[in-house]
Structures are given as structure tokens and as C-alpha cells.
Amino acid sequence: MGTAQSILASTEFQMSLLLLMALAGYLIAYWINQSAVVGIILVGILLGPSFIGWITPTEFVVSLAHLGAVVLLFTIGLEFGLKQIANFKYLFIALFGVIVPWLGGFFLAQMFAFDYKASIFIGTSLTATSIAITSNVLKEMGKLQTEAAQAIIGAAVIDDVLVLLALSVSEGFVSDTLSLTAILIAVAKAIGFIVVSVLLGKIAFARIIIRLDRTGVAEKYPESIFLFAIMVAFLYAMLAGLAGLSAIIGSFFAGVSFAGVRLRHEQVFREGAEYLRIIFASIFFISLGVLMDVHVITAELLLFLAALTVVAILTKVIGCGITAKLQGMNIQDSLIVGFGMAPRGEVTMVVALIGLNGNLIFQNTYSAVVLMSLLTTVVTPIILKNWLFREWRTKQERVARKIKQPGTD
Numbered sequence: 001m002g003t004a005q006s007i008l009a010s011t012e013f014q015m016s017l018l019l020l021m022a023l024a025g026y027l028i029a030y031w032i033n034q035s036a037v038v039g040i041i042l043v044g045i046l047l048g049p050s051f052i053g054w055i056t057p058t059e060f061v062v063s064l065a066h067l068g069a070v071v072l073l074f075t076i077g078l079e080f081g082l083k084q085i086a087n088f089k090y091l092f093i094a095l096f097g098v099i100v101p102w103l104g105g106f107f108l109a110q111m112f113a114f115d116y117k118a119s120i121f122i123g124t125s126l127t128a129t130s131i132a133i134t135s136n137v138l139k140e141m142g143k144l145q146t147e148a149a150q151a152i153i154g155a156a157v158i159d160d161v162l163v164l165l166a167l168s169v170s171e172g173f174v175s176d177t178l179s180l181t182a183i184l185i186a187v188a189k190a191i192g193f194i195v196v197s198v199l200l201g202k203i204a205f206a207r208i209i210i211r212l213d214r215t216g217v218a219e220k221y222p223e224s225i226f227l228f229a230i231m232v233a234f235l236y237a238m239l240a241g242l243a244g245l246s247a248i249i250g251s252f253f254a255g256v257s258f259a260g261v262r263l264r265h266e267q268v269f270r271e272g273a274e275y276l277r278i279i280f281a282s283i284f285f286i287s288l289g290v291l292m293d294v295h296v297i298t299a300e301l302l303l304f305l306a307a308l309t310v311v312a313i314l315t316k317v318i319g320c321g322i323t324a325k326l327q328g329m330n331i332q333d334s335l336i337v338g339f340g341m342a343p344r345g346e347v348t349m350v351v352a353l354i355g356l357n358g359n360l361i362f363q364n365t366y367s368a369v370v371l372m373s374l375l376t377t378v379v380t381p382i383i384l385k386n387w388l389f390r391e392w393r394t395k396q397e398r399v400a401r402k403i404k405q406p407g408t409d
Contacts, residue, residue, distance in 0.1 A: 048292060077252040125352050342380050
């Protein structure tokens with residue numbers, strides 16, 4: 001019995017099980033014609049505490065999932081030059097993508113008779129955006145270089161700074177210790193990290209990797225280029241955490257630092273990053289499903305969860321989508337931006353945990369916020385793949401048919 005338990009608890013078995021779940025997720029996604037993200041999360045929900053209970057969010061799983069998110073955003077960053085995301089108009093998309101969800105969450109909580117302080121934190125929990133989900137779906141569909149995708153990525157990076165500001169204000173407000181100095185310091189650290197990371201990446205790390213690529217070491221061991229780049233990704237992730245930002249924002253900017261760099265051994269570098277993403281990002285998506293536990297939801301809380309999820313999605317669509325439309329995007333791209341900003345992810349869970357630890361919300365409310373975050377994560381890829389981009393493809397096909405129509409020859 002003891003031997004069986006030790007085998008089940010072993011790192012080898014856990015890793016094998018996680019990768020088997022990822023493979024099952026790909027099969028389910030293929031059968032139901034959805035994004036791989038959806039299939040993998042569904043497997044996590046099925047085999048997690050909600051149903052079968054084969055796997056739980058242990059420290060091992062959570063740690064691997066964190067690594068997966070870092071690697072995922074590093075590979076996404078490799079697809080973007082700095083000029084593609086450093087667009088001033090993305091600031092307005094991000095700004096209204098924080099203000100509108102905050103107001104929506106606050107007033108919804110008031111409608112459900114939450115007290116003032118709990119309502120503030122519920123509103124704050126709706127402000128975040130997790131780019132890990134949407135960016136992976138867009139990458140999977142080959143749409144990372146579209147205008148809408150660039151707007152989502154650029155706005156989501158700014159959103160991370162604004163959420164930090166919103167959290168600082170909320171914490172200070174509910175504890176009656178609101179300090180302009182503390183808020184300015186927090187924001188200055190976040191902005192300072194982004195500026196320094198970009199400059200350091202372009203001036204130092206990009207040049208170092210080019211020089212390393214030309215050495216005899218890289219000629220004999222081309223994988224050394226890949227090791228250097230991944231080292232920088234995790235270094236940036238750590239520094240982002242110290243600055244109060246999400247670690248994945250750090251790894252994203254590490255990827256941006258190497259975007260556009262031409263290397264002799266680029267194929268080894270790119271393939272290494274991609275294979276690492278396939279393994280660890282899959283575990284990240286599994287963990288999102290494993291975190292869900294439907295048993296904590298009572299009949300009384302179900303209505304609040306449903307309303308919170310609807311408000312969470314609609315307020316991002318309204319706040320980000322309408323702002324994108326006012327800046328000249330067509331309706332299709334504006335909706336893609338709005339829904340693309342809807343996944344909440346790990347940042348929302350952190351905000352909810354702060355509220356729980358501060359006795360501002362109860363365990364059932366915390367569970368509802370976490371489940372809302374996961375539901376927005378599942379719904380968004382489905383909407384993007386089955387509605388918005390399918391409609392986009394249909395329009396493209398219509399245009400192609402018109403060009404080929406007789407009479408234009």
C-alpha cells in the first residue's frame with residue numbers, strides 16, 4: 001500500500017499523468033472542433049476536484065503551471081516588435097477596460113447586498129486581463145499579427161499596470177490608509193520595470209545573444225543560444241514580480257527583447273522555445289481546470305456566479321470594444337478586442353485572495369470570483385474561434401469569390 005502511494009506521489013507519475021491529460025485535451029478539442037485550450041481545461045475540470053478527483057492543485061502542479069505561463073508569454077513576446085505594442089491608443093483601451101469592469105463589479109455586488117468594502121474588492125477583481133489565454137488561442141489560429149491581436153497584447157500589458165494601481169487604491173481605501181505616495185511608488189516601480197527591461201533587452205541582451213551566436217561555443221553547441229534566452233525570460237519574470245507586476249509580463253518583455261533578432265542558429269532557438277511551450281503551457285491550462293471545484297457553489301451563490309460572469313465579459317466588451325471602435329477599428333476587430341480582453345486568469349485570483357485574507361469577502365464569494373475567472377477563460381476561446389474569427393473567414397471568402405466572379409475578367 002505504501003509503495004503504491006509513493007508511486008502515485010512520485011514526480012515521474014505526476015508528470016506522466018499531467019502530459020496524458022494534455023494529450024486527452026488535444027483529442028477532445030479535435031472531437032469538438034475547439035481550441036486546444038478549451039479541450040485541455042475541460043480535461044482538468046473533469047479529472048480535478050470537481051468530478052473524478054484524480055489530480056489536485058498541489059504545490060508541484062501549481063509550480064509547473066507557473067513555469068508554463070512564463071514560457072508561454074515568452075514565446076508570444078518573440079512574435080512582437082516593440083513598435084507593434086507601444087501604441088498610445090492602447091492606453092485608452094486598457095483604461096476603459098479597467099474603469100468599466102470596476103464599476104460593473106461594484107454595482108453588481110451592491111445589488112446582491114454585499115457591503116461597501118467587499119463590493120470594492122469584487123469590482124477590483126473584474127479589472128484584470130490575462131493575456132496568456134487569448135494570446136495562445138490567437139497563436140494557435142495564426143492571428144497574432146492582426147491589428148486586433150496587437151491591440152489586445154498592447155492593452156493587456158498596460159492593463160497589468162492599471163490593475164496594480166486599482167489594487168493599491170482599493171487596499172488603501174478599505175483599510176483607511178489610502179496614500180498617494182504609496183500609489184505613486186507602486187506605479188513608478190511598474191513603469192520603471194517596463195522601461196528598464198525594454199532598454200536592457202534591446203541594448204544589452206539582444207546584442208549579447210547575437211555575439212554568442214557567432215562564437216565557436218554556439219557553433220558546437222547551438223542549444224546554448226536557447227539556454228541563454230530562457231535564462232533571460234525567467235530573470236525578467238522574477239524582476240517583474242519584485243516590481244509588483246505579473247511574472248508573465250516580465251517573460252513577455254524578455255521575448256520582445258529578442259523579437260526581430262536574426263541568428264545563425266535561430267531554428268534551434270525557436271524550436272526549443274516552442275517545444276518547451278507545448279509541454280509546460282499545457283500543464284498551465286490543465287491547472288486552470290483543476291482549480292475549479294463546483295462543490296463549493298451553493299444554489300444561493302449560483303445566481304451571483306452567473307451574473308458575475310456575464311458582467312465580467314460584457315464590461316470588457318463594452319469598455320475595450322467600444323473604445324477600439326471609436327479609435328477607428330471595424331466592428332469585427334472591436335469585438336475581437338473586447339472578448340479577447342475578457343479572460344481574467346491568475347491576477348483576478350490574487351486580488352480575490354487578498355480580499356479573502358483581509359476578511360473582506362467570505363470563502364464562498366472567493367470561490368465564486370475564482371470560478372468566474374475560470375469561466376471567462378473557457379468562454380473566450382469558444383467565442384473567438386466559433387463566432388468572431390469564423391465570421392471573419394466567411395467575409396474573406398466572400399471577398400475572394402467576388403474577385404473571381406465572371407465579368408471582372
